[in-house]
Amino acid sequence: MNRRNTPTKEAVLNLLLNSKKALSQDAIENQLDIKINRATIYRVLNRFCKDDLVHRIVAEDGKQYFAICKKCENQAAVLQHHFHFRCLSCDTIECLQVPVTYSVPNGYRVQNANCVLTGVCNDCS
Amino acid sequence: MNRRNTPTKEAVLNLLLNSKKALSQDAIENQLDIKINRATIYRVLNRFCKDDLVHRIVAEDGKQYFAICKKCENQAAVLQHHFHFRCLSCDTIECLQVPVTYSVPNGYRVQNANCVLTGVCNDCS
DNA sequence: ACATTATTGCGAATAAGTTGCAATAATACA
DNA sequence: TGTATTATTGCAACTTATTCGCAATAATGT
Numbered sequence: 001m002n003r004r005n006t007p008t009k010e011a012v013l014n015l016l017l018n019s020k021k022a023l024s025q026d027a028i029e030n031q032l033d034i035k036i037n038r039a040t041i042y043r044v045l046n047r048f049c050k051d052d053l054v055h056r057i058v059a060e061d062g063k064q065y066f067a068i069c070k071k072c073e074n075q076a077a078v079l080q081h082h083f084h085f086r087c088l089s090c091d092t093i094e095c096l097q098v099p100v101t102y103s104v105p106n107g108y109r110v111q112n113a114n115c116v117l118t119g120v121c122n123d124c125s
Numbered sequence: 126m127n128r129r130n131t132p133t134k135e136a137v138l139n140l141l142l143n144s145k146k147a148l149s150q151d152a153i154e155n156q157l158d159i160k161i162n163r164a165t166i167y168r169v170l171n172r173f174c175k176d177d178l179v180h181r182i183v184a185e186d187g188k189q190y191f192a193i194c195k196k197c198e199n200q201a202a203v204l205q206h207h208f209h210f211r212c213l214s215c216d217t218i219e220c221l222q223v224p225v226t227y228s229v230p231n232g233y234r235v236q237n238a239n240c241v242l243t244g245v246c247n248d249c250s
Numbered sequence: 251a252c253a254t255t256a257t258t259g260c261g262a263a264t265a266a267g268t269t270g271c272a273a274t275a276a277t278a279c280a
Numbered sequence: 281t282g283t284a285t286t287a288t289t290g291c292a293a294c295t296t297a298t299t300c301g302c303a304a305t306a307a308t309g310t
Contacts (some may be wrong), residue, residue: 004256004307025297037259042298044257060239062187062266063297083227088236098227100240102208105221107247111213114185115225115240122232129276129287150266162290167267169288187297188266 003047008036012044013053013068022057022067022084022093057084057093059116065093081113089124128172133161137169138178147182147192147209147218182209182218184241190218206238214249 003009011032016023023031025041045066048054057065065084081100086093093116100115136157141148148156150166170191173179182190190209206225211218218241225240 002256002308006257006307008258038297039260039299040258046299047257058183058185058187060183060237062183062189064187083229085229085233085235096227096229098229101226102221102223102242104208104210104223104242104244105247107250108210109244109250110210110242111244112185113240113242115227115238117227117229117235118237118239119229119233119235122230125232125234127277127287131276131288133289163266164268164291165289171268172288 007034008040009044011036012041013048016054016066016068020094022065022095024063024065057116058114059086059093060118067095081115084116085121086116086118087121087124088118089120132159133165134169136161137166138173141179141191141193145219147190147220149188149190182241183239184211184218185243192220206240209241210246211241211243212246212249213243214245
């Protein structure tokens with residue numbers, strides 16, 4: 001299952017790298033200058049997630065958003081769970097540099113955390 | 126827009142009251158002894174949410190789950206944001222009595238928080 | 251240059267949730 | 281108790297997000 005370099009992969013990755021926000025499939029499709037098939041975009045994104053290049057956020061709208069958390073300098077910070085903020089006004093999702101802290105009852109094992117705050121961001125208020 | 130009492134409404138509400146977990150539409154449909162239409166269940170649930178009887182959680186699977194947070198004694202606690210735990214093994218979601226604490230950058234207004242931890246619960250591990 | 255196989259595009263399928271509309275039934279009020 | 285009002289329901293169709301099968305294409309190693 002070796003990965004290959006393709007224009008599609010490059011394009012999606014660059015878009016995510018340059019974007020300050022988490023993007024959905026259709027946002028990615030719209031912002032790309034080259035036409036890439038819907039299913040392909042999903043497959044590329046799912047591969048990125050599997051390879052830990054990108055993390056997936058599921059928002060209250062039930063949609064998936066994908067982000068490379070650039071701001072986090074080191075790898076540990078990337079993998080650490082953090083809050084996400086979804087602005088209802090500009091309909092974007094961004095990674096906040098706010099770690100998610102919690103405790104769970106005895107015997108519970110946490111594998112992942114999906115935390116999204118919803119409201120209005122600074123730009124829109 | 127006055128609310129009316131109907132068998133459907135009673136049945137769904139009782140199910141949620143007796144359940145210790147958050148339920149999805151199809152879980153509710155399966156657990157009900159009377160047959161209720163899919164769309165109707167959604168409409169009942171959406172009404173409950175609007176009336177603040179029930180809160181809606183969107184899990185990583187993109188699906189909506191609905192819960193009455195019985196454990197919380199007082200109303201304030203019900204309305205307060207708390208973590209939810211989704212067990213991958215028994216495919217349930219439950220409200221944890223763990224409040225969500227966070228801070229947001231200046232100028233950000235938070236209206237809602239949707240926080241779901243995923244893993245394996247005590248019963249399943 | 252060639253074989254291997256990862257990747258892509260297309261179309262169809264799946265699944266969750268919503269909506270329009272006509273029929274039904276809960277409530278208020280005479 | 282009877283009737284009008286309108287909230288609620290069931291059905292079918294629709295929308296939207298995501299996945300999947302399959303055949304065609306193209307990256308990579310030798």
